[in-house]
Amino acid sequence: MPWQQIYDPLGSPWLSTLCAAVPVVVLLGGLGVFRLRAHTAALLGLLAALLVASFAFGMPAQMAVRTAVLGALQGLFPIGWIVLNIIFLYRLTEERGLFKVLQESITGITVDRRLQLLLIAFSFGAFFEGAAGFGTPVAVTGAILIGLGFSPLAASGLSLIANTAPVAFGALGTPVITLAQVSGLPVGSLSAMVGRQLPFFSVLVPFWLIAAFAGWRGMKQIWPAILVAGVTFAVPQCLMANLHGPTLVDVVSSVVSIVCLSLFLKIWKPAEIWTSTSGMAASSTEASAAEPSAPRGRRTTGEVMRAWLPWFILSVLVFLWGLPSFKALLDGLWAPALPMAGLDKLVQRVPPVVAKPTVEGAVFKFNILSMTGTGILVSALIGGLLMGYTPAGLLRAYGRTFKAVRYSLLTIAAMLSLGYVTRYSGMDATMGLAFAKTGFLYPFFGTLLGWLGVALTGSDTASNVLFGSLQRISAEQLGLSPILMGAANSSGGVMGKMIDAQSIVVAATATGFVDQEGTILRYVFFHSIALAGLVGLLVMAQAYLPPFTALVVP
Numbered sequence: 001m002p003w004q005q006i007y008d009p010l011g012s013p014w015l016s017t018l019c020a021a022v023p024v025v026v027l028l029g030g031l032g033v034f035r036l037r038a039h040t041a042a043l044l045g046l047l048a049a050l051l052v053a054s055f056a057f058g059m060p061a062q063m064a065v066r067t068a069v070l071g072a073l074q075g076l077f078p079i080g081w082i083v084l085n086i087i088f089l090y091r092l093t094e095e096r097g098l099f100k101v102l103q104e105s106i107t108g109i110t111v112d113r114r115l116q117l118l119l120i121a122f123s124f125g126a127f128f129e130g131a132a133g134f135g136t137p138v139a140v141t142g143a144i145l146i147g148l149g150f151s152p153l154a155a156s157g158l159s160l161i162a163n164t165a166p167v168a169f170g171a172l173g174t175p176v177i178t179l180a181q182v183s184g185l186p187v188g189s190l191s192a193m194v195g196r197q198l199p200f201f202s203v204l205v206p207f208w209l210i211a212a213f214a215g216w217r218g219m220k221q222i223w224p225a226i227l228v229a230g231v232t233f234a235v236p237q238c239l240m241a242n243l244h245g246p247t248l249v250d251v252v253s254s255v256v257s258i259v260c261l262s263l264f265l266k267i268w269k270p271a272e273i274w275t276s277t278s279g280m281a282a283s284s285t286e287a288s289a290a291e292p293s294a295p296r297g298r299r300t301t302g303e304v305m306r307a308w309l310p311w312f313i314l315s316v317l318v319f320l321w322g323l324p325s326f327k328a329l330l331d332g333l334w335a336p337a338l339p340m341a342g343l344d345k346l347v348q349r350v351p352p353v354v355a356k357p358t359v360e361g362a363v364f365k366f367n368i369l370s371m372t373g374t375g376i377l378v379s380a381l382i383g384g385l386l387m388g389y390t391p392a393g394l395l396r397a398y399g400r401t402f403k404a405v406r407y408s409l410l411t412i413a414a415m416l417s418l419g420y421v422t423r424y425s426g427m428d429a430t431m432g433l434a435f436a437k438t439g440f441l442y443p444f445f446g447t448l449l450g451w452l453g454v455a456l457t458g459s460d461t462a463s464n465v466l467f468g469s470l471q472r473i474s475a476e477q478l479g480l481s482p483i484l485m486g487a488a489n490s491s492g493g494v495m496g497k498m499i500d501a502q503s504i505v506v507a508a509t510a511t512g513f514v515d516q517e518g519t520i521l522r523y524v525f526f527h528s529i530a531l532a533g534l535v536g537l538l539v540m541a542q543a544y545l546p547p548f549t550a551l552v553v554p
Contacts, residue, residue, distance in 0.1 A: 005347065005353075006057060007430045009056055009057050016056075019056050020427035021431060023049035026041075026044050026048040035518045036518070037407075038501070038504075038518075041517075042415050045414070053067075053424075057427060063346065064421055066340055066342050067421050067425070070364060071420030072416060072417045075415060075417065076413050078134055079134055079412050082132070082134055082372055083139060083505075083506050084409065086139040086140060086376050087510060089314060091400070092387060094147070095397070098310070101304060110269075112270060112273045113149075115225055116148055117150075117162075117213055118206055118225060119258070119265075122233075123229055124254070125137040125141040127315065129254075130170060131171075132372040133170030135502065139507075139510040142510035146510075152512055152513035155510075156508055156510075160499075161209050161527050162209050163497060164494045165205045165237075166253070167493070168460055168491055169194070169237070169250045172323070174461050175460040176190050176464075177246060178468075179486055186483075187245065191245050192553045193552070194487045195237060195239075195241020197487060199237050200234075200538060201494075201531070201534070202234035204531075205531070206226045207230070208531070210222065218274065225261065225264060228261055229257055229261045232260040233257040234253075236257075309386060317376070327367075331369070335365060335369065338364045353432070353473075354469050407514065408506075411502075412502050412505055419458065432452075436449075441540075442475075443484070443542070444539065447489070449492070450491070450493035451535075454500055458500035459500075460497065484543060485539075495529075495532035498524045504520050504521055504524075505517060507520060
């Protein structure tokens, strides 16, 4: 007999909701308030989740432990696998001095730190989000920004802020495709609706990003470049989402943005050039004097191409690994599905979270060949051989990398364990139902529900799995468009990406800011909640206020 989830175990919705929130409070409080090491806070949060699940929500203890094990496996594969291998590639290029050359080639495009940030964190990062997702863009852009001289906190926090607007269409549209599957709503309609919400923020986020780094004055000085980056991403994003579907939205939009911004920077320069990551601006006279001696002039084309080659290989292979047909090919070679005994199909979700009682699967698919991290590993190995490493040298470097990120991998495993216990015990649904009871304000709070889902699980896809069906049911009960609220779950969720614990750990690991995850959380938290609130206001306008109501997909 499946164990049925109970959404009000204490007989009081608000008390049950507060109880369900305890693990999240322990985790975030440990990171942000008590400044515990990330893996310690994560393990304490997991312990709290197991206790609440077993003693308050009535989940059998053995089942809760099995859920934690499943979450840990899902945390290590694919997310930890991505982190380990992208840091491996970064360290290989750094040890050979190629990352320094790459850094100098970027300063050849612009020496202004604000424009470098815009190009790398927003435009370049969006490509990796579209091709791979799952923490890849934060790891890549964070590492590059560190190489350019940004502080670990700035590199981490700003990479997280930038990695928002592309998230709903990340990993070749996986979040939207999954949302359609769990909600029963048409994927084309959901894609179009998200494509009528996020473009507003694809224009706003680059301005927000630069203002967070350089302040209002620093942002105003380069507003033409910011506008080019944002608009040339937002317009293709809207068109692709509405006319083509979710799969190539981010890839096409990011390439257009990168090309247009790079070309624009060849013909336009700000009056003042910011040459320091601390925000100290050099005058335009100083900038022009420095430019002729910029590092690009001291490097041959061959040296620059050699420095970029590993990252070009990475881009190609990550995109290839993201193609559904290629994934299917690799999965056909070897991808064992391992049901979790004592858990698989033994947990039942019940109304009103779902339309009818539904059992939860608990299968760990060890599709390591098709995981994005494997594509990154292959690119690192190819790049390493081209850089002159021997197989033995690569093996030693891999061992050093594993030692460097071991605590980060533990943290990621504990974070996902916490998220899975929250999901399978029904604690996530209890918190979601509290949002669903807000009536007229539901478009706003339903959007925040998506934000909460991503903050809890670390994934827009997982948030859509958790709350996609609930969004449809609640919308239909309130007379709202289920397409609007389904899309709002995904669009609101993207703003939770910057505060989810696993993304923060990825950022900290990529930038060498380990054990400072709480500092990063405090840095980005306001930006996350403020931007999520703005998405909620947009969805409210689309629900009730002309002419925004005309944007709602029927």
